[in-house]
Amino acid sequence: MRKAALKLAGWGRTTYAACEAARPERFGEAVAGFAADAGQNGICLYGAGRSYGDCALNSGGTALITTRLDRILGFDAQTGIVQVEPGVDFRRLMEVFLPRGWLAPVTPGTGFATVGGAVAHDVHGKNHELDGSFGQHVTAFDLLLPDGARRTVVPADGDLFAATVGGAGLTGFITRIEFRMKRVPGGAVRVREHRAANLAAFLSAMRDAAGASYAVGWIDAAARGAALGRGILETAEPIEGVFAQPPERARRVPFEFPAFALNRFSVALFNEGYFRRVPPDGRTRVVPWRTFLYPLDALHDWNRIYGRRGFVQFQCVVPFETGARALRDLLEVISASHQASFLAVLKRMGAGRAGFLSFPMPGFTLALDFPRCAGLEALYARLSAITLDAGGRVYLAKDALLDAASFRRMYPEFPHFAAVRQAVDPERHIQSDMARRLRLQDAP
């Protein structure tokens, strides 16, 4: 396995790692490369690099990039069970299976993410309340352990399954994933958009929409006072019709935007227009699956709009019981900071989760981007503290700034994870910048 000295980045482009990277194209080469001695800083798996922070980065160590292990290994059209190599991404799943009436059961908001990455963070979609997390649809996976042993792991295996799903790649190299696709009646959804004038209206609209197949809210994080928490709730139902997706007209962000392009005034202006785009009594549209599930994918490298300074995403979930209060507190801090960007999402989550370190819990999840700026660490710490006080947690797939102590309180099942990790990787062959930062390395 040939390695090259590379600087890899998290999607937010505030976290970087100088490392020895390899991108094997043959399966056997990847297996041998993973097992080889990786030195003091070990090895980490890197999928499509769509995690925002440092979970896939390994400064001073080795990174094994999985994107060229991209083959679909089998599909059973009776059961909908598909088997894939870890580097297959959600775009390809859609391209191959939607024309036959099958869709990934759960997908993150970008089709560029790999299935390996989806397992490693037990990702959720806009259908979490109804359909749960990705890991709940996984029927088996193959895991290459740090000592070179290969295991096929099924949900009934218990701890090793639960430590690996959502385990941020720290229990082994997931080399094959088997999961159940879901049937859809056509190539589009009927989307209903409602305006919500403030947070209370937003939360009650979301409660009323709890039975919707898909639901996601855009929130105006710059709004304050009486308009605090205003936004647009989108609910969607699959509809019958042709499966073909319109041709993709991809655009690329050709350069890094200058820092002044995104400021409180441009964001407020954008948000006002974005809010008013939907008439006061709402509207209904038919939208192809790809546009609905992956709205940002048509703009390649959109992370460059934040310029060279990069950005950080904060995503938390807070329980329903304490959530209304916590969201108000969070939004007040955010709008007062004048730092939020226009990309801000509010969704409801259900109980579905499949791993010890899985993010979801029943409650509200809020996600928003902040361009890097002075005081960002302090702002992030305040938001994390509000989340923690409300009994919530921060999402590791997005995180670059959480501290180890808060992490442990947010993830009470960490000791179970640590016990499995101690058993399968006592030498700490697998490492990452996140593992070192959050002390995921520690023995239980």
Next chain:
Amino acid sequence: MSGGQTWLILGASSAIARALAREAAARGADIILAGRDDDDLRRTAADIGVAYGVHARTETFAALDHAGHRALAASLADIPGILNIALLFGIMPEQAAMDADPSLAAACLDANATGAISILHHIAPLLEARRAGMVVGFGSVAGDRGRLKNYVYGASKAALHTYLAGLRNRLGRSGVHVMTVKPGFVDTAMTFGLPGMFLVAQPRDVARVCLNAAAKKRDVIYVPWFWWGIMSVIRGIPERLFKRLSI
């Protein structure tokens, strides 16, 4: 199946070969993946079978095993419909490594030139007899001029270019088309992480361009196309000056 097309992909483990196989399958062709790493090729065959619903299988092929070339060519005789060949195998040891160990230079020529000519020479009579089909051979822009940084690899590809030109002349008389592809920088295992890469093309785009150009019976193509311009300039530099450059 049907009386349709079959593509034999020689050296099917590389990223461009995998992309070419998928693209041909997406256009309805059956696929034979030939190479040394059978476990890996089976994975690609499975992928193609699931994704495109065509027939895909593997064959053992090694560039240096000339005796095996005869057997492989013979096994192609009863393939129904139109048989097309894509030749993509090759190795690119670093120039410095070959300078230090001349046996590596010989190995580079053995695989990229001798091996390629051997297998195509075994298959040529079969194609002549079938009076249909095409050959797409992957050379390289490196074959256009002997550059300090890569001239052994370049020499192997120059040999292949010359061979393909002659084969084009020969097979054209039987209605079999031969196309030479000269890729510039493509995002593959060969170029991964190398310094000095620019405007790197994705394998999938290269595959599309190649199949479109082959359908139009183009003789020699550069992918991406602008490499034609770059190489015209490089070829135009007088040797007297060129010998002092280290591009």
